[in-house]
Amino acid sequence: MLPSRDYVRVLDVLRKGLEDIAVKETSITYIDGKMGRLFYRGYSIFDLAELSSFEEVSFLLWKNKLPNIRELETFKKTMAEQREVPGQILEYLAKIDPSSNPMDVLRTTVSMMGTADRSDSDNFEKSIRLTSKIPTIITSFHRIRAGLSPVQPDSSLTHASNFLYMLTGQKPSEVEEKTMDVVLILHADHEMNASTFACLVIASTLSDIYSSVIGGISALKGPLHGAANSEALKMFLEIGSPDNVEEYVYKRLSRKERLMGFGHRIYKTYDPRALILRSYADKITSVKGNRNLYEIARKIEEIAVRSLGQKGIYPNVDFYSGLVFYSLGFSPEFFPTVFASSRVVGWTAQVMEYLNDNRLIRPKAIYVGDIEKSYVPIEDRS
Numbered sequence: 031m032l033p034s035r036d037y038v039r040v041l042d043v044l045r046k047g048l049e050d051i052a053v054k055e056t057s058i059t060y061i062d063g064k065m066g067r068l069f070y071r072g073y074s075i076f077d078l079a080e081l082s083s084f085e086e087v088s089f090l091l092w093k094n095k096l097p098n099i100r101e102l103e104t105f106k107k108t109m110a111e112q113r114e115v116p117g118q119i120l121e122y123l124a125k126i127d128p129s130s131n132p133m134d135v136l137r138t139t140v141s142m143m144g145t146a147d148r149s150d151s152d153n154f155e156k157s158i159r160l161t162s163k164i165p166t167i168i169t170s171f172h173r174i175r176a177g178l179s180p181v182q183p184d185s186s187l188t189h190a191s192n193f194l195y196m197l198t199g200q201k202p203s204e205v206e207e208k209t210m211d212v213v214l215i216l217h218a219d220h221e222m223n224a225s226t227f228a229c230l231v232i233a234s235t236l237s238d239i240y241s242s243v244i245g246g247i248s249a250l251k252g253p254l255h256g257a258a259n260s261e262a263l264k265m266f267l268e269i270g271s272p273d274n275v276e277e278y279v280y281k282r283l284s285r286k287e288r289l290m291g292f293g294h295r296i297y298k299t300y301d302p303r304a305l306i307l308r309s310y311a312d313k314i315t316s317v318k319g320n321r322n323l324y325e326i327a328r329k330i331e332e333i334a335v336r337s338l339g340q341k342g343i344y345p346n347v348d349f350y351s352g353l354v355f356y357s358l359g360f361s362p363e364f365f366p367t368v369f370a371s372s373r374v375v376g377w378t379a380q381v382m383e384y385l386n387d388n389r390l391i392r393p394k395a396i397y398v399g400d401i402e403k404s405y406v407p408i409e410d411r412s
Contacts, residue, residue, distance in 0.1 A: 044396050048227075048393075049295070052222075053222060053227065053230065053391065054222075054230070054383075054384055054387075056221070056222075056380070056383060057071065057094065057383070058070070058071060058091060058219060058221075058376070058379055058380060058383060059071075059219045059220060059221045059376070060072075060221075061220070061221050061296050061297075063294075063296040063297045063298055063299075064298055064299065065299065066297060066299040066300045066301065066302050066305075067302060068220075068302050068303065070087060070090060070091060070218070070219060071090050071091065071094055071095075073090070073096075075215075075216065075302055075303065075306070076302065076306065078090075078215055079212045079215055079216060079306050082215065083188065083189075083190075083211055083215075084188075084189050084190055084211050084214040084215055084218070084372070085102065085105060085106045085109060085188065085189055086102055087214075087215050087218055087375070088105075088109075088161060088218070088375045089101070089102065089105050091218060091219055091375050091376060091379040092154060092157060092375070092378070092379050092382070106188070106189075108158060109158055109161065109162045109189060110162070110183075110185040110186075110187075110189075110192070111162075111185065112158055112159050112162035112163060113162045113163060113165070113166050113183035113185065113192065114163075114166065114182070114183060115139075115143075115163050115166050115167060115170075116142070116143070116146050118142065118146070119139050119142055119143070119167065120170060120180065122138070122139065122142065123135070123139070123167070123170050123171045123174055123180075124174060126171075128174065128175045131251070131363070132168070132171060132172075132363055132364050132366070132367045133247060133250070133251040133256070133366050133367060133370070134251075135167075135171050136164070136167060136168065136171075136247055136367050136370060137244055137247045137248060137251075139167045140160065140164070140167075140240060140243055140244050140247060141240065141244055143159070143160070143163065143240060144238060144240025144241065144244075147159070147240065153239045153378065153381070153382050153385070154382065156239050156240070156378075157239065157374070157375070157378035157379075157382070160239075160240070160243055160374050160378065161371075161374050161375055161378075162189075164367075164370065164371045164374060165189070165192070165193040165196065165371050166180075166183055166196060168364060168367045168368065168371060169181065169193065169196035169197045170196070172197060172360070172361065172364055173197070175361075178199075180196070181195065181196045181197075181199050182196075183195075183196055187201070188207065188211070189211075189214070190207050190208075190210040190211035190214060191207045191210070193210060193214075193371075194206055194207065194210055194358060194359070197358075197359050197360065198359050203317070205313055205314060205317050206314070206317070206358060208310075209310045209313065209314045209354060209357075209358065210358055212306065212307075212310055213307070213310070213351065213354055213355070213358075213368070213372070214371070214372040215372075216303040216306060216307065216347060216351075216372075217303075217347070217351070217368075217369050217372035217373055218372050218373065218375045218376050219373070219375065219376025219379060219380070220373075220376065221296075222380075223255070224249050224250075224252070224254075224255050225245075225246040225247075225249035225250040225255060225256070225373065225377065226246065226373075226376060226377055226380050227249075228245040228246055228248065228249040229242040229243065229245055229246040229377045229378075229380065229381050230242075230380060230381060230384050230391060231245070231391045232245045233381040233384060233385060233388075234384065234388055234389065234390050234391040235390060236388070239378060239381060242377065242378075242381050243374055243377055243378065246370070246373065246374070246377040247370050250366055250369060250370050250373065251366060256365075256366035256369050256370070257365070257366055258290055258291060258346075258348040259291070259347075259348040259349075259351045259352030259355065259365050259366075259369070260352050260362040260363070260365045260366070261290040261291075261348075261352075262290040262291035262348050262349050262350075262351075262352045262353070263323075263352035263353055263355075263356055263362055263365075264290075264362070265289070265290050265291075265330075266323045266326045266327055266330075266353065267323070269326050269330075270326075271322070271326070272322070272325045272326050272329050275326055275329040275330055275333065276329070276333060278330075279330055279333045279334055279337075280333075283334075283337055283338075289330065289334055289338075290348070290349075291304075291345055291346060291348045291349030291350075291352075292334055292338065292343050292344065292345055292346065292349065293338075293343045293344075293346065294344075294346040297344065297346065298342035298344075299342070299344055300344045300345065301344065301345060301346040301347050303346075303347040303351075304344070304345040304346055304347055304349055304350055307347065307349075307350035307351055307354055308328075308331075308345075308350050310350075310354055311324050311327065311350045311353050311354050311357070312324060314354055314357040314358065315353070315357055317357075318357045318358075320356075320357055323353055323356075324353065327349065327350065327353055331345055331349070351365075351369075352365055355368055
């Protein structure tokens, strides 16, 4: 017997993937998908990428205002002081199988941080610790996998500069530092994506903020969310030369195969983050000697937009971000961790905002199976 007609009628409200379903009000991030605009706390992402810094954007997202000079200097000092990680985390990184998925390792070490943090600090202070320590975890494991010793953080450097210093052991150039800073700004938040929603579901139970971030990392690990940038880079490497782009793209399109880094559920025009990253991919590949990959990307973009643009399919942030990460020295398997190192700011900002007016998140499912079945004893079942 099927459920009653009145019950089945609620099928009308089913939205697969929760598409277009709002779960909270927010003053953090606004996306205008039709016009290709993105705002953090009302400030255009174009202005923030050009004029701001990751530390300033983090303060903005957490505190809902731009800091003054004194506030920013104090905040930067606080972040820098929190970069070192507990010794047991470094011991774990040295012992873990080097072939382990970096996102699994990041998830486990954040859990270790939560276990070790028995302070009475509020969520803002814990968010600073998470944001400051995660790059140390990422770069330490990155170097250990390569047979190198971790590099201790340098408190005199900016967040972006120190990140690259811990990765390579060398102070980055101005171009490298600015590129890294912009990458972190662009990935800091993006409204109600899958990983952010995962964080909110956990936070709504009044679990701790470390558990919420672990949920975000776990969701971001999925190839449909955090790994598309590495797939885009693999596509560039596979093509090998700008001369091969046209045949490659048209073959994929003729087979109705997806071009990695194209299309977005919200943006129906250019993702503004992709436009910004394109200019930085141009600069960083010129400096790092892999200009060929940028030329491949530009040619793919030109052909694909001509073919797909009328359908509202344009490059998203992942199309150029992988190329930028790669040019800065990160291995492709670490791209999602770099994404997470920035998005932790947005995750924690969204969690803190939600907890100001918390309600346990408990959606419903639409039952489509039979009911009132007769139970058959096991000896009578065929």
